[in-house]
Structures are given as structure tokens and as C-alpha cells.
Amino acid sequence: MSTLAGRVALVTGGGRDVGAGISLALAEAGAAVGVNYHSSRDEAEAVVAQIVKAGGKAKAFKADIADFESVKSMVAAVKSEFGGLDILVNNAGLVLRKRFVETTPEEWRRQIDTCLYGAIHCCHAAAPLLEASGKGRIISIMGDSSRIGESGLAIGAAARAGTIALMKSLAREMGRTGTTANSIALGLIESAHDRSWLDANHEKLVRAYPLRRLGQASDVAPMVALLASDAGSWITGQVISISGGFSMV
Numbered sequence: 224m225s226t227l228a229g230r231v232a233l234v235t236g237g238g239r240d241v242g243a244g245i246s247l248a249l250a251e252a253g254a255a256v257g258v259n260y261h262s263s264r265d266e267a268e269a270v271v272a273q274i275v276k277a278g279g280k281a282k283a284f285k286a287d288i289a290d291f292e293s294v295k296s297m298v299a300a301v302k303s304e305f306g307g308l309d310i311l312v313n314n315a316g317l318v319l320r321k322r323f324v325e326t327t328p329e330e331w332r333r334q335i336d337t338c339l340y341g342a343i344h345c346c347h348a349a350a351p352l353l354e355a356s357g358k359g360r361i362i363s364i365m366g367d368s369s370r371i372g373e374s375g376l377a378i379g380a381a382a383r384a385g386t387i388a389l390m391k392s393l394a395r396e397m398g399r400t401g402t403t404a405n406s407i408a409l410g411l412i413e414s415a416h417d418r419s420w421l422d423a424n425h426e427k428l429v430r431a432y433p434l435r436r437l438g439q440a441s442d443v444a445p446m447v448a449l450l451a452s453d454a455g456s457w458i459t460g461q462v463i464s465i466s467g468g469f470s471m472v
Contacts, residue, residue, distance in 0.1 A: 226252045231306065235312065236314045239260075241444075245440075245444050249312075250277070256274060257304070259285075261285065264283065282304055291340075307355070309352075309356040310359075311359075311360070313341070316338045316341070316383070318334060318378075338365070346361060353400075354402055358456070360451045363390050364406075364443070364447075366380070366383060367410055370384075371470045386406065391460045398459060403456065403458060403459035405460070407443065407450075409443060409465055410464075410466030412438040412440065438467055450463075
């Protein structure tokens with residue numbers, strides 16, 4: 224039996240890498256899925272086509288999550304297409320790996336506008352629909368640097384740490400309507416990084432993980448599906464690390 228039958232999900236950055244895996248998993252569980260993209264239209268449409276071929280419901284929605292008006296229009300379009308919204312997955316992000324002293328204010332703004340303001344925009348636009356659902360779910364995806372810090376990722380980590388605080392605050396504020404809000408903090412996901420950099424550093428990277436492998440989208444999507452379902456209805460305000468043991472705090 225489909226655990227998310229009759230529910231509607233919106234996955235930002237839902238056409239690529241981890242986002243694509245999440246979109247497919249939620250559709251497999253029975254949800255109608257809005258697959259958001261900014262510039263990766265072909266990838267988003269491919270995910271939609273895969274869901275529809277399997278008998279599910281999905282549609283691609285273009286929006287720049289750093290632009291509040293764009294996000295509001297997207298959420299309105301999702302409601303018009305599917306009748307409401309029950310699950311919001313804040314997956315889209317922008318993180319630049321660079322020594323802090325070498326970063327520029329423009330780079331700060333780009334990352335904060337996407338990673339922090341993007342989550343704020345999506346949550347604000349979606350909140351009325353999520354609360355009206357009675358089973359609203361907000362799940363924010365981020366790197367584990369947001370919890371433990373990481374050299375070269377100071378700005379992205381800071382922006383995502385702000386998203387963690389947002390999730391905890393919304394968990395308290397929206398809980399009375401049955402809405403949950405959680406964060407998932409990831410270790411290094413293989414498909415989300417430059418292949419040449421991974422190949423050049425693979426042996427060193429793998430040694431940092433007790434399980435001796437890097438993550439896959441398939442390691443993340445089942446937890447998102449759980450948190451989105453009734454089985455996750457008493458889990459809120461949490462930061463769940465899926466990191467292959469890279470961090471244990």
C-alpha cells in the first residue's frame with residue numbers, strides 16, 4: 224500500500240542528483256510530485272517522464288528559489304495543478320568550496336540567497352498549504368558542514384546552519400497543526416560532485432568514512448520518504464545525519 228497516496232510534494236532542485244532520487248522515491252510511495260528546477264529543465268522533465276511512465280503524477284515547475292516572487296508563483300502553480308501541498312523538500316542549494324579569506328561579498332550573497340533565503344522563501348510560501356493539510360511536512364537537505372563545520376565551506380555551512388535554526392523554529396511554531404520540520408545533513412554524495420575531483424581524491428575521501436564508501440542518492444531518499452509519511456509524524460525539529468559515519472556528534 225502506498226504510504227503517501229493522495230499527498231502532494233514539492234522538491235526543490237528535484238531533477239538532479241539527490242533531488243531526483245527524492246522525487247522518484249516520493250512518487251513511488253504514492254505522492255504527486257512537483258519537480259522544481261531553475262536551469263536544469265531537461266533533467267527535471269526526464270524525472271517527470273520517469274514518474275509518469277511508472278503510473279505516477281508529476282510536473283516540472285521552474286523557479287529561482289532565491290527570488291520570493293518566483294517561489295510564490297511556483298507554489299500557486301503546484302496548488303493549481305495538484306489541489307494543495309503536503310510535503311516541502313528544500314533540496315536546492317549552492318555551495319562554493321573556497322578558503323574564507325579568498326571569498327567575496329558577491330559569493331556570500333549567492334550562497335546565502337540560495338541556501339538560506341531559498342528555504343525561507345519556500346517555507347513562507349508553502350506554510351498556509353502545509354498547515355491546511357493537517358499532515359504538513361518540511362524536510363531540508365544540506366551538507367553535514369552545517370552541523371560540524373568544514374574548511375573551505377564557511378559561507379555555505381553558515382547559510383545551512385541558519386536553515387537548521389529555521390526548521391527547529393518552524394517545528395515549534397507549526398507543530399500545533401500537525402506540521403513537522405526536520406533537517407537531513409549529508410556526508411559526501413558521489414553524484415553531486417565533480418567527477419574529475421572525485422577521481423583524483425577518491426582514496427583519501429573514502430578513508431574518512433568508517434563504511435569506506437561515499438554516499439548515493441539511494442542512501443538519502445528512504446529517510447525523506449519516512450519523514451514525509453505518517454510513520455514520521457512524531458519526528459520534528461531534528462537534524463538527522465546521513466554521512467556514512469563521517470561525523471558522529
